[in-house]
Amino acid sequence: MQANAAMAATPTSAVAAAAVVIEGVDKHFGKVQALRSLSAHIHYGRLTGLVGPDGAGKTTLMRILTGLLVPNAGRVTLAGYDVVRDNDAIHVASGYMPQRFGLYEDLSVMENMRLYARLRGMDADRNADLFAELLDFTRLGPFTKRLAGKLSGGMKQKLGLACALMARPKVLLLDEPGVGVDPVSRQDLWRMVQALTDEGMAVVWSTAYLDEAERCESVLLLNQGQLLFDGPPQQLTAQLEGRSFRLENVGAERRAVLTEALDLESVSDGVIQGAGVRVVLRGGAQASQIQALADRAQVALAPVPARFEDAFIDLLGGGPGGTSQLAERLSPVELGSQIAVSCRNLTKRFGEFTATDQVSFEVRKGEIFGLLGPNGAGKSTTFKMLCGLLKPTAGEAHVVGHDLRRATGAAKSRLGYMAQKFSLYGLLSVQQNLEFSAGVYGLEGNTRRERIAEMIETFDLGEWLSATPDSLPLGHKQRLALACSLMHRPPVLFLDEPTSGVDPITRREFWTHINGLARKGVTIMVTTHFMDEAEYCDRVAMLSRARLIALDTPDALKRAAANVEHPDPTMEDAFIHLVESADREMEAAA
């Protein structure tokens, strides 16, 4: 009854115009509340971002919208149809692209498209025009015979999009289409979605990347199953106007400055941006404290436009403090040489395919060194050779002066490694995981007991000792993984996409530790998909088509990409610029 009253109160024209109407939707799985009394409208001709960290309820909502899940309470209509009662009509009115590649990897691009057309009840032979149009739209024309499983991440997403568009749906639902897609392919996806909304389609783009949210016309911001914000992203960022600042050109001291800034009472959030430090003030706070800090560091303080991410962090009550308990306890790293990691002419071939081609660089002690590149550019192959997971076909790699080929054991005992998805033993308890990583690095007796006790205290794991890693909150899980990889005090730490699938608050906490470690002289090697994380790096190595195409500080890379159109390019712009110009050079040479 209440819902009906609410319906009557809204102007009928608005309801008619809405592509999706969500009213008081609740969904729980056992005891887990995935969605709590969610109400929102999604409109035609608009790109609506469904934004929130992992576990916020984005996929659950998506699946309810497509009629794959039935809500426990509330109702949803899509293109005028009730998703529960008119389930069959929903499948016609909506196109859904699931998070994981929902296509048949053993079928070719064309076979997948024909299959989806038939599943939609269309005659695949009579729709040659539509196929040509979709192939042209997705630029997959040259690859129709390739097996779907052999496509790159970006191409898979485009094929998924083509299949979802097959029946010309009124509402297109894309579940995290940007995951595992490099910035170049992502730009392509944006272009296609733009074209679709221009035609009047309602497109829902779910994402955990907050920078993607800014590009949407309207945003539904979810956190822990609750709707925190509904409206144009600019509206949310506008609330933060005048609270974002940047300490310009702080240089070598930027990590210390960030730590100090984050420990200030008036600062709610801060990140490193190249040589600068970007801070966000708490609501109602004055800039006096941060100005004082800028004066002390003798750098300029400039106001900068607010970002969507600032607003999100602010909604959640600000980021963590700046001091890393972990780094505090660490004694400074002493190394014989100033070079912590180096490689020369590093090459890896898999049969005919060259994954890494003659890559050489040196990483200084205490440096945060980033490896970036599009999917399949060879960054993870290079990374794996540097930490001893792959043997190079040619060339050599050294870690702390040890040759990874000859003194494998010696080199490995000097490096720490943390993989994406945390790589913890799910069957073992937290305590047992800690015991294991201490043991496998040969720690014995008192040292072992002290280190484990220290890690438990530093990372506040005391109350979780007998729990399994999977039952830990995300933040604690990440702390445990970090604790395990740092148990043996390695002077070099390898991080392979350490923050993928992690919410911004947890990411901030993670980087606080990493910054602290770097200040103590620990060398950090990191690969990442988050362009804003590349800003934390001292230097970034950019790989494309197996070759090193650029190696410089983030600021220098951005400067090189600056032109009339983009006077102040972002890291993402720089990335796209570098990859595209490297491709052009390759083509010119060939």
Next chain:
Amino acid sequence: MLTSAFSFTRLRAQFIKEVLSVLRDPRSRMVVFVPPILQLLVFAFAATLEVRNVDIAVYNQDAGRWSHELVQRLDSARFITHVRHVDSQWQLHEMIDRGEVIAALAIPVDFSRTIAAGDSGRAQVLVDGRRSNSGQITVAYLSTIAADVGAEVVPDAQAPTPVVVRHWFNPNLVYRWFIVPGLTGILALFSALLITSLSIARERELGTFDQLLVSPTSTPEIIISKSLPALAIGTLLGLFMISAGVFLFGIPFTGSFVLLLASLVLFILSVVGIGLMISAVSMTQQQAILGAFAIGVPAVLMSGFATPVENMPIVLQWMAQAIPLTHFLIIVEGSFLKAMPPGDVLASLWPLAVIALATLTMATVFVRGRLQ
């Protein structure tokens, strides 16, 4: 430096991790505990295959002494609850058809006369072919009783399966005597194979295998730490089945226990090597389980467990020599029934040692190969 090629601290940490993983993983736990319990239940059930509490119909056309004697004995036979007397052949058929009796005996008019004349009396027996197993056993019992009165029972063609009477010998007992020792080998084979083939694949799914490979631990340490839990569990299962054979099923154990234990350990080690090879090439646990069965089932079929190796084509015979189970079966069956002399045991023991060495070396190569 803590980077020697071999360290007991690292080995201990990995061993504890492996044991905990096996015991805490529901899939591994199932592999470890379910098959032996299932086997025991199956064989406890098989023991009740003996026929009890059945009804028999009798159509006695003979009024003589011997037919009377036979019916008397049937009446007092413990496996028969009721003897149902009928007056016509037609009624016999009826009762079988309706399933009221499992077998029916038709005693001809000249039954007593034949026996009195010194010949063997003949009585016709009809068996319910729908219960062929129990029927066969019933016929066997009946013929034993008939033999006591100097008669023969002749099965009627109504039974769809040919009923062999003369070669009857308690089938359950022989079957078990043969099969329980063999099961020792098969149980140990599958548990060791599954535990080890899951071990690396599980870590690969979790992503912890990379974590292990970037640590200073060496390949032999990984192999040893992954072998030990499987070795312990496989040996315990083997011993469990051996003691079940001796104490529960009363199979005479006549060989050397020490030699049997030694060959059990070598046998499991060779299987562990195969399991680790499967695991090293599997990307997921699902692939590993499939791989284990793809290797395990043909190995059992070719080992001589079901069909004698000597009856196979010569090429398969050679291949059978490479299967550890072939050699272990010879030892375990010999130890139970034949009082196999140590010399003969050793003749089958050394091939096991060679196979174990070969598979474990290959497993090390395979695991190291993951680093390429």
